[in-house]
Every structure is written in C-alpha cells, then in structure tokens.
Amino acid sequence: MPAKGWIEVNELQCKGCELCVQACPQEVMSLDKARLTPKGYHPVHVHAEGCTGCAICAIVCPEAALTVYRQVEPRAVPAAT
Amino acid sequence: MPAKGWIEVNELQCKGCELCVQACPQEVMSLDKARLTPKGYHPVHVHAEGCTGCAICAIVCPEAALTVYRQVEPRAVPAAT
Amino acid sequence: MTSSTPAGQVVYQRPRSLTATVTHYCPGCTHGISQRLVAEVLDEMGLREKAIGVASVGCSVFAYNYFDVDFVEAAHGRAPAMATGIKRVFPDRTVFTYQGDGDLASIGMAEVMHAAARGENITIIFINNAIYGMTGGQMAPTTLPGMRTTSTPLGRDIEMTGMPIRMSEVLAKLDGSSFVVRRSLHDATNIRKAKKAIRTAFEVQQQGLGFSLVELLSTCPTNWGLTPNEALGFVEKQMIPYFPLGDYKVSDAVKALKV
Amino acid sequence: MTSSTPAGQVVYQRPRSLTATVTHYCPGCTHGISQRLVAEVLDEMGLREKAIGVASVGCSVFAYNYFDVDFVEAAHGRAPAMATGIKRVFPDRTVFTYQGDGDLASIGMAEVMHAAARGENITIIFINNAIYGMTGGQMAPTTLPGMRTTSTPLGRDIEMTGMPIRMSEVLAKLDGSSFVVRRSLHDATNIRKAKKAIRTAFEVQQQGLGFSLVELLSTCPTNWGLTPNEALGFVEKQMIPYFPLGDYKVSDAVKALKV
Amino acid sequence: MQTEIIIAGFGGQGVLFAGQVLAYAAMDSGKHVTWFPSYGPEMRGGTANCTVIVADEDIGSPAVRHPQAVICLNLPSLDKYEPLVAAGGLLVLNRSLINREVTRKDVRVVEAPANDIAEQLGDRRLVNSIMLGALIEATGVLPLKAVEQALKNHLPAKHQRLLPANFAALERGAQAARAAQPSPAA
Amino acid sequence: MQTEIIIAGFGGQGVLFAGQVLAYAAMDSGKHVTWFPSYGPEMRGGTANCTVIVADEDIGSPAVRHPQAVICLNLPSLDKYEPLVAAGGLLVLNRSLINREVTRKDVRVVEAPANDIAEQLGDRRLVNSIMLGALIEATGVLPLKAVEQALKNHLPAKHQRLLPANFAALERGAQAARAAQPSPAA
Amino acid sequence: MAQELLKGNNAIAEAAIRAGVEAYFGYPITPQTELLEHMAARMPELGRTFVQAESEVAAINMVYGAACTGKRAMTTSSSPGVSLMMEGLSYIAGTEVPMVLADVMRGGPGLGNIAPSQADYTQMVHGGGHGDYHPIVLAPASVQEAIDLTVLAFDLAEKYRTIAIVLADGSIGQMMEPAELPPMAPLKKKLPDWAVTGEPGRDRRLLTSIYLNPDDEEITNIRLLERWMNIRASEVRYKEYYLDDAEFVVVGFGTAGRVALSAVRAARAAGMKAGLFRPVTLSPFPESELKEIATVAEAMLVVEMNSGQMLDDVKLAVEGLVPVEFYGRLGGVVPFPDEILAEIQRIAAGPIPDQNGHARQRWLERLALMREGSRT
Amino acid sequence: MAQELLKGNNAIAEAAIRAGVEAYFGYPITPQTELLEHMAARMPELGRTFVQAESEVAAINMVYGAACTGKRAMTTSSSPGVSLMMEGLSYIAGTEVPMVLADVMRGGPGLGNIAPSQADYTQMVHGGGHGDYHPIVLAPASVQEAIDLTVLAFDLAEKYRTIAIVLADGSIGQMMEPAELPPMAPLKKKLPDWAVTGEPGRDRRLLTSIYLNPDDEEITNIRLLERWMNIRASEVRYKEYYLDDAEFVVVGFGTAGRVALSAVRAARAAGMKAGLFRPVTLSPFPESELKEIATVAEAMLVVEMNSGQMLDDVKLAVEGLVPVEFYGRLGGVVPFPDEILAEIQRIAAGPIPDQNGHARQRWLERLALMREGSRT
C-alpha cells in the first residue's frame, strides 16, 4: 500500500507556475481557478486522492510554498522504555 | 671551409647587455671596454677572427643593434643569360 | 506515547534560512529553486547564523530579502571581490555569492577568475539562464547561438559575438579552483543533484579547501518567451547539450571529503 | 655581373618596421627581442603600412615609439577592447596589441577573455615576464611560487595569493580563440620558433580566422635581480616548467593554413 | 488647454499600449502630447501605468500629481488614484475587476465591465480599447475617429486583423460612458 | 637659514642614498630637512637626482629652481645644473667623469676625482661618500661628524662593514674641498 | 519630415544613426536599455558596428579605439555604468579624440534605483575622471531636443576633438513625444588628418594620452584649456521663458526645467512675474547670461533633481548679485509643478532670504518638513 | 616618540597601520607604489589582511566588503587607478560604510605621467562617482601631516560612516622628512552595530545601496546630506600663516600651499604684507573662514597644481567680496616659489584686476607668455 500524504499550500507564496503540477507523479495537483492569491495568481491545490507525500512538488517549487506531510502509521509503542 | 662573415654594431642602439656575446657560437664577441656609447654603455665588438655570419648574435639582440654580412663567394656568372 | 491515531510527519517544509518574504521572481523562475536549495543546505549545516551572503546585480538582486542571513549587495560583477574582502577579515565565516551569468561571466569575468586563481575560500552559486533577466532579456555571454534576445533581435550571430562562454570549464583550468561543477534545475532528480553539489561546495569552504563554484542551469520563462514548463524543456533540450552537466574540477582534497 | 671580388651579402639587418629610436628598455631585456620579431614579421608580410598597433601600460608603454607603424596607446589592461573598437571599424587592417602579464592577466583579464570569446580577429603579443616590470617589480598573476617581488618580500605565498595563472591554457578553453601558443625568448632556437608563431598569428588574422595570441616567456633582469644572461637561464629553468611551451589552441582552419 | 490622463492596471492589461494609442491620436490631431510610463522591475508581474498629457501648447511636466482623468483597470489602481484625481476630474473604472464604489463625491465616475465585454467580443486583449473608448467619450479630449485612425496606423502588422474588434471595443466603451450617471458633484 | 643642495648623477651612483645620509645627518642635528627625489622610469638606466634642503625653520617648497649647491656626479648633471645653481653658489664636480670646465664665473667650484679615489679606496660604491665629504667641507652646512654618525646609524646592516671605508671616503672628499681654489668670483 | 511619436531612448539612438555614427559600443542598463536595443537592431542592418561589450569599462575603451580612427563613435549608459567609464573618458580627453556619450541618469548613489535623477551633474559637468579636462555637456528637456542635441553632440565633438555628453534623465529616456528626426546624413568619406587608420603612403600616426615629461603634459593641458576657453566663448546654449519682465527667475535644466515651466506658467496665471532660464549647455555653462539676468531679477530659484549641484555654478555665475534659492528632489523623485509653484510663491511673498545662510541648508529643512507633512 | 626620516608613502602606510587598519587592498601604480609595498611587508607580519588585487576595480570592491564588516579598511592609488574606483566609491557612499582612500595624484588626464599634480581635486572633492554624496577630503602638505591626516581619516570615516580621502600628490608621496609616527593603536574589539559579521544570536543584518523606491532613496539621500551638513559644521580644518595683517592672501593646499609658503616668506622679506591660507580639509571646505578673510584682504591669489579647480570653491566662498587671482601649473609641473612670488608682486603692485574678467583666462594668458619666455 502506498504511503499516504498531503500538502499545505502557502497561498501568499504560490504563484501558480504549475511546475509542481507537472512534476507530481500522482497527477493530483492543479491550479484552483476559483481562487486568487493576494498577488493575483491562481494557487495550486490537490484536486484528487492519491498524494503519497513524496515531496517532489516541494522539491520543484521555486517559491518554497509547499509543506508536505506523510501519514505516520499507527504503531504500538511500549508504554515505557 | 666555413663561410666568412662580419657584423656592424649600431653603437647608438647597443646597450652592452652581452646576450650576443654569450650566444655567438664562434665566441668572437665581447664588450669593448675602451669605448662608451652616447648612452654610457660599453658597446659590443668582434675581437677575433672567425665570424661566420651566422646571425645568431642578431637574432638574440634585443636592440636590433646588429647588421650581419656574409661574404659572397666570387663565382663566375655567365656574361649574359 | 502510544496513540493509534494517524499522525502527520513533516516530509518537507520551507527552510529556516529563508525569510517569509514573497519573492519578486516571475512565476516558475528557477532562481527560486536555487535559493531554496542554498537555504536548505545552510539549515542542514547549521550555518545560518555564521554565513554572510553577497547578492549581485541581476534578478537576484533582492536575494538578501529572501535569505534570513547576514547579507551585503555587491556592485554588478564584483561580488567575488566583495566576498574576498569579507572572507579575508572573517576567515571563519561562511561567505558565498549568488550571481547571474551576465554578472559573473560578462562584467564580472576578471573578479571571478582572480578569486578562483587566488584559491579564495568562498562559495559561488552561479545561475546560468543564458540571458540578462533583470534588464529585459539582452544577450548574455552564455546565450545560445541563434537565440533571439532584445540585443540580438535576429538571433545570436556567432560570427559577430562568438560562441557562448562555458565558465565552469574555464574556471576549472585555474590551479586555484578546488570544486567546480555544473548542475541543472530542470527536474526533481537534477534538483537533488544540484543540492548535493551545493552542499559539497559549502563543505569545501568549511574545510578550508578553497574556491568552490556550482553553476546551475536555470530558466527565464519571461525573457525566453516560454511558459515555466516549456522553459524547463529548453534547459534540458537546448542548454545541456552546450553546457554539459558534470564535475569540472574536484581537487584531490575535495575528493577525500565525505559529504 | 661577373665580378670576382668578395661581396657582402646582408644576412640580417634592423627591420624596416622599427624606427631608429633607442628603446628605454633595460639592457638585455627581451621585450626588445619580441618587438623586433613583430617588426620582422610585419616587414615580411608587407603589413607595415596597413597595421595598427595598440600599446599597453607596462614597460612596453612606449612601443609606439619603436614601431614605424600607426599606433595607439591603451589604458592599463584594456588594449583588447581598444583593438576591438579599431578592428570593427577597419576590418581589413591588421590590428595587434602588445601586452605585459600584469596588463593582460591581471587588470585586463576580462577584456582579453571576452575578445577571445568573441573570436575577435586581432592578434595579441603577450609578454609574460612573471612580474610588473614598469612599476618596479611587484607580483604579477604569473609570478612563480616563492618568487620574491616588492609586493611579496618573503616570496610569493601561494596560500594567500594562489598559483600563477597560465593564460594560454585558459584562453584555449574558449571556443572563440583560434590560435593560442606559448613560446620563449631565451635562446636563438626558441626565438626562431617564437617568430614563426608570430608569423602564423598574423596570418590567422589576415585570413580572417579569428583570435590569435602568442605568449612569450620574457625576462626582466632588472626586477629579477639577475644579469641578462642569468635571466635567460631563469626562463629556461624556472619558468618553462610551470609555463610549458606548446600549442594550446590551433583551430582546424588554422591547421589548414600554410605559413 | 491641457488634459492629463493616467491609465493604470496590471502589467499585461495593455496599459502602456492604450496610452500610446491615445498619444498617437493626439499627435495626429495636431495636439501636443507626452506619454510617460512607469518602467523597470516595477512592471514585472506588478502594476503598470502611464501618464498621457494632451495639450494645445508645449507641455511642461510630463507627470502630474492630480490628473484630470484616470482609467483604473483594476482595484489597486483605483486605490492609488482615487485620492489623487483632480477635483471635478474623471475616474473610468473596469467594473469587472473592481468590486467597490468610489467614495469621493467631487469626481465623475464612468464604468464598464471591460473584461466581460471583451469576452463577449471574443478577445481578452480588448479590455484596454474598451476603457479607452469610455474615456474618450467621457472627456471628449479627442474625437473617437482620431483614436480609430491611430489604431489603424499603429497596431502592429500581425494584429491588424484585430482592427474591427478594436473598433467595436472602442464603441462599446463609449456606449458605457454615455450610459454613465452624471457625476454626483456636477 | 636654509641651504638647498642637489645631488645628481647616473642611476646607480648612489645619488639618492647620499641625499638621505645628508638628510639623516641634518635631522639628527636638530635641523629641519626635506629630501625630494626624481622618481619613476626616469631612473631606469638614466639620470637620478635629489634635492635636500636643510633649514632652521620649517621648510616651504621641497624643490628649488636655483640651489645653493650641486653635486654633479657626471657630465649631464653639470650640463643641467650649471645654469641653475644660485649666483655665489657651489658646484661639486666628480672630475673622473667630467671632462670640461665650469664656464660660469659667479659660482664656487670644488672638485674631486671621485671614481679614481674610490678605486684607490678599493670600492666603486664610495663615490657618493667622497662627493658628500667635499660638499660638507665646502659648505659647512653640517659638521662632518654628523654625517659620519648618520652613516653609522643608517647604513644597512649588510653594509656596516663598509663604515670605515666610507669615513675615509668622506675625509678624502673633504680634503679635496680644502684643496680647492678659492672661488673665482669670491 | 513628419513628426513621429518617439521614445527618448530610441530617439537618441536613431538621431545618432542619422548623424552618421559608425560604431556603437554599450552595455545594458536601465533606464537607457532601449537605446542599446535600438542600436542592436539598426546598426547591423546598416552595415555599421554594434558591439554589446562585456562591461562599461570595455565599452568606453572600444569607443576609444574606434574614435581614434576618426569615425563617429558612441556609447551610452546610466549612472553606475558611467562611473565605470571615468578612466576611459579621461584617456579620451587626454588623447583629444572626439566621442559622444549619453548618460540617462538614475537615482543614486550606488546601485540606487532606476528612477529619473539629475545627480550625475557634477560628475559629468566638472569631469568625474582624473586630471584637467572639460567635456561638452548638453541637457535635453524633450524628445525633440534629445534628437537635436545628439546630432549637435557629434558635430561639436568633432569640431573641438572633445567629448560631448548628452545628459538626460530616466524620464527623458522613457517618455514618448512627437518629434522629428533629421534625414540620414551620408557617412564621412574623408577622415581627419590625425586619425590612426593604418594607411600606406604617409608618415605613421600616433594617438596617446601619455606625456611622460611634465613640460609636454603642461603644453597639452594648455592646449586643452585654450580649446575649452574657445568652446566657452562660442557654444553656450540656453532657453528663456517669460524672462522679459521676470522678477523671479527659476533656473533648471532637463526634466527639472520642464517641470519648472509648468510651475512658472501657473505662477504667471496667478499674477506673479516668474520666468524660466533653462541651460541647454551645462558645460559650457551660460555664466554671463545668468549674471546679466541677475542684475535685473529680484531672486533666483534653482530647481534640480539632486541636492543642488548646478546651484553652485549658478552662484558662481551671479557672484552674489541676487539671492539664489534652491529646491530639489532626490534619489529618483521627480518634483511636481505644484512644489515649485509653492517655492515661487514663497519667494514672491518675501522677504528675500538672507544670503548669508545657505540656500541648500534652508531647502533641506523645508524638504524634511514637507516630507513629514506628506507622511501624516 | 622620536622623529624618523620617512618617505610620504611609507608614512601614510605606517600611520594607517598604527591607526588600526585591519585590511588593505591595492594595486601598484606610481607614485604611490611604496605605500602598497609597505603594506605588503607589514600587514602579513602583523597578522592583518593584505591583498594585491587584480585591479583597482577589484581593490575598491574588496574594501567595500571588508568595510561592511566594520573593520578598518583602506585602499590607495593614483589618478588613473582612482578613476576606476568611482563606481565602488559611489556604492560605499550609498551603503554608508566607512573607508579610507589615499590618492597620490599624478599628471593627467589619461595615462599622463607620474609627476606630482593636484588635478584630481574636483574628482575627489565634488565626488567623481554618480549620485549625490560627499567624501571627506584631507590634503597633507608634509610627511608629518600625511601621518596625522591618515589617522584622522580613519577616525572621521568611522565617526560619520563616510569615505575619507587623503589627497596627496606625487611629491608628498615621494619626499622624505623627519616625522613622528603615533604609537600602535589596539585593534577594535567591538564592531559597530550595523556591521555585517555573520554572528549568531541577533537579527540578520543587511548592507546595501539599493533603494528601489525613490522615496526610500530620497530619505537615504537626506540622511547623507544631513550628515554632511554636520561634518561641514564640525570638521573644517586649515592652517594660517602671516594672516594677522595680510593684505594679499595666497590660498593653496598640499604641495602648492607649501611652495606658496616659501613665496609668502620671500614677499614678507621684501616688505609685502602677504599671508597664506592653507585648507587642510578640502571637503568640507573652509568657506566661512575664507569669507571672513575676504572682508579684510585686498586680494586673494589661489595657487594650485591644476587649472584652478579649488579656485571655484574659493570664489564661491568669498562671493565677490575680494578680487581673486589665480596661478597654476599643469600636467605634473610643480611651481617654484619665485613664480608665486612674482604673482604676489604683480598683485601688490596693483591695480587690483577687474573681477569681471576671468581669473583663469588671465592666468592662462600669463602662463602662455611665461612659457614662451622660458623657451627662448
């Protein structure tokens, strides 16, 4: 089962350049045409399921506008070490 | 029989640097300690027989102070061609 | 803690060495990527508070607003000289310049050559986008043959302007340079390699091994007249063939470095 | 004529392209040799009255008094730029610069690199004497490691100043250069080779084949503190090992030239 | 007589070109005219504006603090110029991108939903012509014909096919101006 | 009181150093003094000179048109300075290299065959000290002792062994001066 | 010829071309870049020389070379770039070869900004390079004048074997106005007899700025100076507006002069006897003309886009005959007419300020106050 | 400390070292080379920074970098080299970091020669770089003063965050005089709070000369200007000789001033009431002091080794209160005292020349005559 992840877009920074959109291996990103950032750009968003938290979008983002998270599998940890 | 040659020293130009003296394969050159050029140098001269007109002295002279001649062997040339 | 709720682990976040300032770069311009990489390396090496950056004149002129690091702003082309002045009086600080190709390869040719020849212990991040971005797209020494720019409206005529200059190859020829490599920013794989090179360059400086320079092939969608994505393709298809990626100088001491 | 009296045939005489002016060079300085060679080549190629020389700032600053050729005198290091300005408006004239190593490799680095990169169709005679002669013997970018100069009184410390710059090797790296060679003036054989190289360089220009440069290892007895003859030995024993003689760039078109 | 006009908007909205068309029209009508742009990095992705002065005698300052008319192609432009336009002056607003009212009571306001009209006309690039039409109509600084002629003469060759659309755009702008309320202060 | 002295000769004859010795001596004697050299390429293989001014108050111009005394180490120096030396002034000539007489009648002349004496003393480099000795004696500008002391203090370490020879040279120069004819004009 | 709507930068470039410039060397810098770009497009198509130099240092030295051949040669730049040309300019002055430079000034010092400024006045007028020399400096206030003065610059440079500078500011470079270009002049056929051209059948020629013997250098300096005195006597140019009966005379050049014209008109409309004196040649400076005006005017007001660089030249000219006040904006700020009008009103309202204080000091205090006012 | 016999160039270098200079960057050029060579020997042995830069352009930008760290930094050069520093100087001025430059002037323009000259006065005093800025300029007339002013230059540069220039000429650089060096000052421990030092635990710092917004640039310009007004009010320095009852006042700086002193003494000896005013700070210029003298003197004579560059500043200062005559030598020629004495005699003999003519024009005619005379 692929890892599950998600991203956060800093809409102040995002300029809608779509580099992340092209780079995302899961093809789950696109510009959100319904929104405008304070600078007047359409910001990127994730429009579908499937993000793996691979962070490739963040690696190609010129604006460092993305934060990427990956789900930590719940696992049992001894109550005390 | 080696070629026979001779040189002319332009005493205005010669600075007595002795580069030619060292370079002359016949070792026939030296500074003329008895003379001073207008600029105050001892000029070079040929102090012995044996110049072949090889022009090596002229090739190494930084001041282009030397003219080199070589004796042209007398040879019979048809009176008319 | 023995919680069983799925938790978020941060895989990537904006490096600490960047300020929150929104850049003035055009959308998709890879100047932003290289700056981010430098910031990440400064973070990882814990250098943010002992680094001094030297911004140059070009689109990156405001780099000093984006890095949360002490900065100065050099005259056009003179960043390596300014960095020399700083590094010589503060040899234990990490001093780096960030320069465009017009800045470094045109007006700044003498200064970068001599900084390299002296083996100046500084790091240079050199952004080759084959154009003068800031002034509106004139020919740079790195502009490709035939490329249209505002000062070569019919395309760069190599009969009149010569072939592009490959700075990494030239700098590698100087005994003083220790680490000179060319990388590209056109995709994630290459960006990772670029970061590794930047990391090595700073390590070289940390170890006092001398002059390090990382040339990065970068885009200028605006002046190339391409979309950001097309511009990446231009780097890959057009630029790399003339500016091959690779390691042009890795001194023995640098080879011995483990990064 | 069928005379049988021995007659003198001139084997060597002062070239026509030199004036009668006595140079201000120190006795035994090989600046004089290289200028003589250039004059000989101009004579042989019949270029005296279509050449324009560009003197530089250094001991050869008065070169214009010694050549019987149209001349201009450039600012320190800028001779290649000045030559560019002339050549571009008079492409059919033979334009050459005569530059020292301080002039060309230090302050004039950018100008010579870019003239070469543009493939500027000019010829540069580059006198490498490992020192600033005119100003009294300071370190040049070509000064050998450990060499004492008035600005490295304890000997050149390569830790602080880097290794000497090998300009021919660097210039050869530029696509725009067509003919870049290094020769020496320390003995008659090498002087002959130097002349041949100068001849080729001017032929390259005549044929419009682009940038040509002849680097000549030369002496500075005065500032080296040696006699003229010892100085030749220094060139041979000390300089040539670091500055190997050879052809660093001979473009295919130049190879096809018959000189 | 001297009329000072500022055209302001995002870079890419054709602000500078609209000003040039106005200037050409003025020149061809025998007027004195100056066109003065904002320039440099300011333009990169940001706002752009130009000042056009049309006059009967030679023009002194090419810039004015209090223009008689301002075309605002977007909200930041209105924010910037509303306080500056001369009392009794004119604001021409692009309603499509400006979602607030003018608060000053001493200026005339003319408005057109220029982006919407442009889309109706089939080309986003017509926004500037629409606004220009409105300005011409509302100020009478030049005859509309002169502007049409200027477009004809100076639209780059590759865009000449857009002439009819531009004429239509000018006319739609002029209509909008004619429909405008008389200035509250007038 | 101010005495202006020029020392002139070929580069390599120790002209500049002789001037410095004089300047040191003056300084150590509590005088005001300036030493001003010719400099630059002029020196390369050519002539060199320096002007030394010794005075009781602070010195204005470090150069003078008409010096009170000139040491001429060679012929070109005499040619240059004979017309310039002040009326009633002094010319100190190196007879070894000057083969003509002074034509001016209003100056004192002192001469020494300095090269010959130097060779007698066994070191060519002593020429300048000989001439300096003659000057000191002929002008009395400073006590000879002061010059000896200056030499002692300022001769570079590696040349200190030449001190006795230099003292002898000074003395020989002074002798030559004492032997000089009284000035024709005096 | 008909009028065209031209941008100042392009107009200067095309005027140079029409005037027969055969070689242009330059380096991009805002706000003069269109000028270089115009040359990049036009010169090659005319078979003339265009080189984008590696730097301004290289550009000026390329010009130096081309100028030595006697052909018309030119470079252009803006403030920081011009600073890099100082050594080259001094060499060119010392070598006595003609050349034309256009400086489209921007805000400084240092990297500053790209907004219009006049803060290179002293540098250009009094010679920013080392040694004694005086370039001719022409200050256009409109696109038409930029054209006319560019042509004039070439003519004067050649006539006097000197440097001629067109000193514009960012707004002259960037604005468009209707203007008329001159017809295309034929290229020079005959080169001057000092030109280094590598030609057979004559004695060799030499162009240099070195005169190792101070005596020779002094002769050269005197020659330069006498030529300069000549230029001062013959080439002063200026424009007068409403001066016939003016009591309050504004003095300003270039854009500042043009903005002042609006203010003067407004003052006249308000009944004040204001006039404008606009120097067109900043060097030679219209000294005697200003002095004459000073004998009749009640007060003068110098207006500049700098801290009063021309002010000193005006004061030198009027020699205390009239009070001289100053108003300037700095660092790329262009004054609006109303600011200057306010100054005229202030002066007209009297009392005439005490000339023992410093006009610059007083202005600085007013400016600081005004800036504070506008902030609140 | 005892007096030593010191050459001007070495004295300046050693004085800088004693004043705590931590970084020197330079490029060889006659007649300042001994200065660089002194630094080459001394700085490394003290563990301080010496770099022979690849050019003067590089040198000034290295200084720029070092100065940004708050440590004392310096470069030195001579006329053509200084011209290459103009851009860098303008940047440094705009960034408001302190630095010291010594210009040991030589004959120009262009390559010129290596003889002593004062022809960089305008370039240095009025700012040869672009934009509005004012360096402090100090003009030594002796080796001792060269030492004292070098130390002062560092102090003033730091106090006002400005450029301080020691403006000497070839003869100051080359001559030897007895002089006393100051004791070795301890190096600064604490760097100023604006210094870019790459230190942990504080907000990042930034030093730049860019102010893209003209409004910000204007604020910066005003700050620079106000600081300059401050300097003018506090830092004027000059020397007076025989001025108590002087009717004829010679004004000259550096070597020209010193030569003039001999002439003034000779004039006094001949019974003329001559005096000398020698500005020590050329910038700020002793304006009000000169004006005061102008109210009592009968005539002034400005003497320079240039074509009258300071002359204009003197005329500006005295505002027509007194006739101002001029005498200069050019291109590396140093005047002899008798030439200046002749000028004093001429003025003393009267009539006081008509101030409507130009002192410079009249001098040029006299000079040409004199040169002709000396040729025959």
Ligand SMILES: Cc1ncc(C[n+]2csc(CCOP(=O)(O)OP(=O)(O)O)c2C)c(N)n1
């Ligand atoms: C001395 C000087 N010359 C010219 C300029 C104008 N200028 C600013 S940036 C630039 C070129 C920038 O190109 P590059 O270095 O390639 O950077 P990019 O904008 O492409 O990143 C130029 C020519 C200047 N600021 N200073």
Ligand SMILES: Cc1ncc(C[n+]2csc(CCOP(=O)(O)OP(=O)(O)O)c2C)c(N)n1
């Ligand atoms: C701008 C400038 N800087 C410095 C100088 C001083 N200068 C004259 S020649 C020279 C160096 C000459 O050395 P090089 O080029 O090696 O020639 P060489 O004398 O050794 O033949 C220098 C630094 C100058 N004239 N101009």
Ligand code: SF4
């Ligand atoms: S790459 Fe960055 S700036 Fe570009 S669209 Fe994606 S998040 Fe936005």
Ligand code: SF4
């Ligand atoms: S983290 Fe990976 S999968 Fe998720 S959006 Fe970014 S690129 Fe796509």
Ligand code: SF4
């Ligand atoms: S090489 Fe030339 S200059 Fe030297 S001694 Fe021989 S002839 Fe004279």
Ligand code: SF4
């Ligand atoms: S020609 Fe040859 S043999 Fe004769 S003197 Fe010269 S070097 Fe010697």
Ligand code: SF4
């Ligand atoms: S102009 Fe080019 S290099 Fe500059 S920010 Fe825009 S895309 Fe990037």
Ligand code: SF4
């Ligand atoms: S100083 Fe050196 S390079 Fe110059 S002329 Fe003398 S020997 Fe030749």
Ligand SMILES: [Mg+2]
């Ligand atoms: Mg670029």
Ligand SMILES: [Mg+2]
């Ligand atoms: Mg050399």
